[in-house]
Structures are given as structure tokens and as C-alpha cells.
Amino acid sequence: MAADAPAALLAPRLAQFAGVARHEHITQAARELGVPQPTLSRAIARLEADLGVDLLARHGRTVSLTPVGRAFARSVERALADVARAAETARADADPGAGKVAFGFLHTMGPETMPALIRAFRETHPRVRFALVQSYGEDMIERMRAGELDLCLTSPVPDAPDLVTRRLDEQRLSLVVPTDHRLAGRRRVRLAETAEESFVTLEPGYGLRRLTDALCAQAGFRPRIAFEGEEPETLRGLVAAGLGVALLPPPTVPRPGVHDLTVTAPRAVREIGVAWMAGRPETAPVTAFRRFLLSRRGALTSG
The missing domain is CATH 3.40.190.10 (Periplasmic binding protein-like II)
Structure with a gap:
């Protein structure tokens, strides 16, 4: 059966392929799906045969997606999401x-x-x-x-x-500094005053990181990044440890070891x-x- 295999024949194996694609590991995917590993391996092999393409490259016990397999996996995830949404719509209509x-x-x-x-x-x-x-x-x-x-x-x-x-x-962003920092005795600060400081901030791609870069640019400098993270409260902990300063939204709960200053220029909000x-x-x-x-x-x- 070639690449024009009917959708009805492919559909039962798409969720199985999606599981393998997420893990790039047959054993882990079989455990997640609750099927024996040999059964899953045979199902993926039949799917590849039906499509007439190699979706996986085998490396002993592990697998990796081929370029075709990666593109197919994205389409499969979208299709499965559409099916889930249709089922949810049917339940909601009822x-x-x-x-x-x-x-x-x-x-x-x-x-x-x-x-x-x-x-x-x-x-x-x-x-x-x-x-x-x-x-x-x-x-x-x-x-x-x-x-x-x-x-x-x-x-x-x-x-x-x-x-x-x-x-x-x-949300207003504050400049967060360690309690023993030279600015810790103040309530307000102009961001330009921190041009020589080391900053801790989120990784590129995060909105708060883009905003930090933009605000520093408005203040006339490019921040010197000492540490990058994925979660603001972790950054607050790095500040408390004396590893830099940060522009952060209000904390969930007060954290000892840091002091928040209001930034008067430029206007620091997200x-x-x-x-x-x-x-x-x-x-x-x-x-x-x-x-x-x-x-x-x-x-x-x-x-």
C-alpha cells in the first residue's frame, strides 16, 4: 500500500506514532501508551510501509525522527488535537x-x-x-x-x-537587588544607574527578557547578563545570593535577602x-x- 493509503487505515496508528515521536524511544512510548513494545514496533513499521517513507532512523534500542518523520509528527499532533477538540465540542453540545x-x-x-x-x-x-x-x-x-x-x-x-x-x-516591574547592595537603602532608582551592574534574567525568547533588554536600551545601555534562567522566582533567589540584579514583577510571597526598588525612568511595566x-x-x-x-x-x- 503506497502513500495514498486511505486515512481509515492510517488513523489507528497515528496516536501510536505521536507517542514514539514525543519520546523518540520505543520502550518509553510503549509504556506511556500501555501496549507491548513489539506490538508498537510492528505498528510503526506498518505505518511506514503504508506511507512508503521512513519516519524513524533506528539506532539500536533508540530511534530518532527522520526529517520526513519530524514534519509528519507535527501534522499528526495537529490532527489529533483537532479530533480531541471535536470530541470536546460534541460533549459540550450535549x-x-x-x-x-x-x-x-x-x-x-x-x-x-x-x-x-x-x-x-x-x-x-x-x-x-x-x-x-x-x-x-x-x-x-x-x-x-x-x-x-x-x-x-x-x-x-x-x-x-x-x-x-x-x-x-x-504589572509594574521592580529592580530587585540584594539587601547588602549599594542601592538597597533607597526606594527608587533610575535604570541608567545600573549600567555597570550584572543582571540575572530569563533566557532569550521569554517576554520578560525582551522587556528587560528594551528597558535597558531605553536607559542607554546594554545589560551585562551574568545568569539566565527559566523562572522568575529562581532569578529572585540568584539576586538574594548576590549574583546580580534583576527586573522582575511582584513576588508571589516576600523573599528574604532582596530589596525591590521602584524604577522611575523609563516606565517599567509589562x-x-x-x-x-x-x-x-x-x-x-x-x-x-x-x-x-x-x-x-x-x-x-x-x-
């Missing part, structure tokens, strides 16, 4: 008060803001379930485009023709907004939660 919302949000919103939002929403929608993804902006946008997320709460607010976005709130795919059909729970978020405009981070 019971509009139930269903699931796949929602992404920033790490800094996880400990307090998101639990409070979901608790408030479920007071009027108690049967709605959530699949939550905590990540950074670019990753959430790609997951949304792949059909893995319905909505995401992100910063900066993206500008793309395939997205609908709404600004919801803003905008937070909600984004969703333009023109994509959505279930009743997704629509309800989106409207709920829009109703929190200006009060999103205040509890």
Missing part, C-alpha cells in the same frame, strides 16, 4: 455547562493569580474542567496554533494576523493580555471563560 478549557499562562501567574481566577469562574461554571499549561509566551502561541491550547494569558501581548488579542492589565486563534470554532466553556477573563480587565492581577 451539556453546554460542562466541558474542558485548555489554557496557558505565564509562570508568574501560577501560584496565586490563576487559582483565584479559576476558583471565581467555577463559582458559576462548576462542571468546566481545565487543562493547564504553564509556559512562556512564544511557546504558548505555538501550542495554540497547533491546537493544543484554546486561550493563553501572556506578555507581551502578541501582534499576529492569525490571533485575536485583548489587553487585560499591566502588559498582560489574552490571546486566541482568529476564526477557530470554540466550545461553550471556552467562550464563557474568555468572556470571564475580559470582564477582569484592569483587575486581573489584583485578586
Whole structure:
């Protein structure tokens, strides 16, 4: 059977291939899928035969995706997400008060803001379930485009023709310094005063990193990066250890060993907004939660 194999014959093996593609390891994928390893190996071999292409390169007990396999895996993930969304829509049509919302949000919103939002929403929608993804902006946008997320709460607010976005709130960023730092006795600082400091910040690709770079550029310097991380509270710990200074949103809970200064120039804030795919059909729970978020405009981070 060649590359024009009917979808009905390919469909049963697509989820199996997606599992192998995620792990690039047959044994781990078989364990995740709950099937014997020989059964999974034969299924992938039949899929390759049906398509007439090599999806995997075998290296003893491990495998890796071929270029064709990697491209096919992306398409398969999108197709499986469409199927899951169709099933969710069918369930929601049967019971509009139930269903699931796949929602992404920033790490800094996880400990307090998101639990409070979901608790408030479920007071009027108690049967709605959530699949939550905590990540950074670019990753959430790609997951949304792949059909893995319905909505995401992100910063900066993206500008793309395939997205609908709404600004919801803003957070002031503070300059965080160790308590024994030369600036620790002050309440305010101009960012230009930190031109010679070492900064700890998020890795490239994170919105807060782009904002840090942009604010420093407005202040007339390029920050000297001492450490890069993936989570703001970890950066706060690095500052407490005396390893640099950082521009950060308010902490979840006060951390000893650091002092937050208000940045007077330039204005140091980050905008937070909600984004969703333009023109994509959505279930009743997704629509309800989106409207709920829009109703929190200006009060999103205040509890």
C-alpha cells in the first residue's frame, strides 16, 4: 500500500506514532501508551510501509525522527488535537455547562493569580474542567496554533494576523537587588544607574527578557547578563545570593535577602493580555471563560 493509503487505515496508528515521536524511544512510548513494545514496533513499521517513507532512523534500542518523520509528527499532533477538540465540542453540545478549557499562562501567574481566577469562574461554571499549561509566551502561541491550547494569558501581548488579542492589565516591574547592595537603602532608582551592574534574567525568547533588554536600551545601555534562567522566582533567589540584579514583577510571597526598588525612568511595566486563534470554532466553556477573563480587565492581577 503506497502513500495514498486511505486515512481509515492510517488513523489507528497515528496516536501510536505521536507517542514514539514525543519520546523518540520505543520502550518509553510503549509504556506511556500501555501496549507491548513489539506490538508498537510492528505498528510503526506498518505505518511506514503504508506511507512508503521512513519516519524513524533506528539506532539500536533508540530511534530518532527522520526529517520526513519530524514534519509528519507535527501534522499528526495537529490532527489529533483537532479530533480531541471535536470530541470536546460534541460533549459540550450535549451539556453546554460542562466541558474542558485548555489554557496557558505565564509562570508568574501560577501560584496565586490563576487559582483565584479559576476558583471565581467555577463559582458559576462548576462542571468546566481545565487543562493547564504553564509556559512562556512564544511557546504558548505555538501550542495554540497547533491546537493544543484554546486561550493563553501572556506578555507581551502578541501582534499576529492569525490571533485575536485583548489587553487585560499591566504589572509594574521592580529592580530587585540584594539587601547588602549599594542601592538597597533607597526606594527608587533610575535604570541608567545600573549600567555597570550584572543582571540575572530569563533566557532569550521569554517576554520578560525582551522587556528587560528594551528597558535597558531605553536607559542607554546594554545589560551585562551574568545568569539566565527559566523562572522568575529562581532569578529572585540568584539576586538574594548576590549574583546580580534583576527586573522582575511582584513576588508571589516576600523573599528574604532582596530589596525591590521602584524604577522611575523609563516606565517599567509589562502588559498582560489574552490571546486566541482568529476564526477557530470554540466550545461553550471556552467562550464563557474568555468572556470571564475580559470582564477582569484592569483587575486581573489584583485578586
